Amino acid sequence: MRRLWALLLVAAVGCGAPPAPxxxxxxxxxxxxxxxxxxxxxPALDGTTGARWxxxxxxRADVPGPSTYWIDAVVELPAARVEELVSAHSPTDEGRSPDVVDGMRDHLPAGPFLTGAALDAAFHRGSWSxxxxxxxGTGRLVLVATGG
Known part of the structure; x- marks a missing residue:
């Protein structure tokens, strides 16, 4: 009887729907x-002196419904604004690299990157995260955002 249950379990798991793209x-x-x-x-980008985004x-085109928008940006901030962000949000070197679209990869600074939940939260506003x-050491901030 155990074998039958094991076979049924394997069959049920194996017949699952493929993962959605x-x-x-x-x-x-x-x-x-x-x-x-x-x-x-x-608004936390106040003081930005330049940007590429x-x-x-x-x-997915095959799924109806409202769209979610994205923005991938590399912004240049004055040194004083960088100091404010670091002081207020205490980002750390977590080794997390930004995941941006291909067209932005050539504009990314080399890193390492200071990141953290508090720094991320400073850029959340309304439906945007x-x-x-x-x-x-560069004065550049990479922002990977989604919202609506």
């Missing part, structure tokens, strides 16, 4: 440098 980022591929859309969504939607990666 991961919702991919899609966009126009346009590299943007305008600051207003970033500053409007993320891309955006688009995240999801973000993962923040401060490149040590």
């Amino acid at each position: 991961v919702a991919a980022k899609s966009g126009t591929g346009e590299l943007r440098t305008d600051l207003d859309p970033l500053l409007t969504r993320f 891309m955006s688009g939607t995240r999801g 973000a993962s923040a990666h401060l490149a040590r």
